[in-house]
Amino acid sequence: MTEAEAISLFKCLADKSRLQILKSLAVEDMYVERLAERLGLTAPTISFHLKKLSEAGAVTAYKNQYYMMYSLNKEMFRTSILEILQQESDEAQKQAQRDADYRQRVIDTFFEYGKLKSIPVQRKKERIVLEVIAEAFDFDRIYSEREVNIVIADFHDDFCTIRRDLISERLLGRNGMEYWRMKND
Amino acid sequence: MNEQQRKFESYLDERIAACKRRGQLLAEDDRMDEGNFEKVRANVYEIFKTILSVAERVCGEEDGAKRDFFLQKAEQIPTSWTASYEKAKQSGDVEKMHIERIKLDTIQEIKDMCMRIWEGTT
Numbered sequence: 001m002t003e004a005e006a007i008s009l010f011k012c013l014a015d016k017s018r019l020q021i022l023k024s025l026a027v028e029d030m031y032v033e034r035l036a037e038r039l040g041l042t043a044p045t046i047s048f049h050l051k052k053l054s055e056a057g058a059v060t061a062y063k064n065q066y067y068m069m070y071s072l073n074k075e076m077f078r079t080s081i082l083e084i085l086q087q088e089s090d091e092a093q094k095q096a097q098r099d100a101d102y103r104q105r106v107i108d109t110f111f112e113y114g115k116l117k118s119i120p121v122q123r124k125k126e127r128i129v130l131e132v133i134a135e136a137f138d139f140d141r142i143y144s145e146r147e148v149n150i151v152i153a154d155f156h157d158d159f160c161t162i163r164r165d166l167i168s169e170r171l172l173g174r175n176g177m178e179y180w181r182m183k184n185d
Numbered sequence: 186m187n188e189q190q191r192k193f194e195s196y197l198d199e200r201i202a203a204c205k206r207r208g209q210l211l212a213e214d215d216r217m218d219e220g221n222f223e224k225v226r227a228n229v230y231e232i233f234k235t236i237l238s239v240a241e242r243v244c245g246e247e248d249g250a251k252r253d254f255f256l257q258k259a260e261q262i263p264t265s266w267t268a269s270y271e272k273a274k275q276s277g278d279v280e281k282m283h284i285e286r287i288k289l290d291t292i293q294e295i296k297d298m299c300m301r302i303w304e305g306t307t
Contacts, residue, residue: 016215044283045219051279052218 012056
C-alpha cells in the first residue's frame with residue numbers, strides 16, 4: 001500500500017456511517033438497498049459512501065443477477081497498521097536531502113579550514129561534529145590513547161572532552177588503553 | 186407581510202434550524218460527510234429565504250406577483266444544478282451527483298410547500 005493509498009483509506013474510515021457499512025459487509029456481501037434498510041440511511045447516501053470506500057480500495061463490487069453486490073476487500077484489511085508505517089515514505093528522499101543539508105550547515109558553521117571552532121552545545125549538532133572527527137580514524141585499527149589525542153588535536157585543543165564524547169557516542173570503542181573506530185549500523 | 190408569506194418564511198426558518206441541528210449532531214457522531222449534506226440542504230433554504238425577501242422588495246404588497254416571482258426564481262436557479270448533476274453523472278462523480286440531487290430535492294420540496302401555502306392547503 002503506497003502512502004497516498006494509506007492516507008485515502010484512513011480518511012475514508014474516519015466516518016461512522018462508512019465504518020458501519022464495512023461492519024455489515026464483514027458479515028456478508030450486500031446490495032445498496034439492503035445496506036440502506038439495515039443502517040437507516042437513504043440509498044443515495046449509501047451509494048455515496050460505497051463509492052468512497054471503493055475508491056479507497058476497501059470494498060469491491062460484482063454483479064449478481066439484478067443486483068450490484070458489494071463485498072469487503074478482506075485482503076486490504078489484513079495489512080497491519082505497523083506494516084503501513086514501516087513502508088518507505090514517498091517523502092523519504094526529500095527528508096534525506098533535508099537531513100544532508102542540515103548536516104552540511106552544521107559542519108560549515110563549526111569547522112573552519114578543517115579545524116573545529118568550538119564544541120557545539122546542542123547534542124544533535126555535537127553528534128554531527130563528532131562523526132566528522134571519527135572519520136579521521138581508520139576502521140580495523142587499534143589506536144593508543146596518545147595516537148587518539150594526536151588525531152583529535154588536529155581538530156581541537158580540548159582532545160580530552162572530544163575523546164570522551166566519541167566514546168560515549170559509541171563512535172570510538174575503548175578497552176583499557178586501546179581505542180578503535182566503531183562500525184555503526 | 187401577509188399571512189402566507191409569514192407562514193412560508195417561518196417554514197424556511199424551521200427547516201434551516203432543523204438542518205443545522207441535524208448537521209451538528211451528525212458531525213458529533215463522526216458522520217462528517219452526511220453533516221455536510223445537511224449544510225448543503227440548509228444553504229438551499231437560505232438562498233430561497235433571501236429570494237422571498239427580494240420578492241417582497243420587488244413586488245411590494247401584490248401577493249400573487251410575489252408568489253409568481255418566487256416560483257419563477259425557483260425554476261430558474263436550479264437549471265444550473267440540473268446541468269451540474271448531468272455533468273457529474275457523465276463523469277461518474279457520485280459525490281457531486283449526490284450533492285446536486287440534495288439541492289434539487291430540496292428546491293422541489295420548497296416549491297411544493299410554496300404552492301400549498303399560497304393555495305391554503307396547509
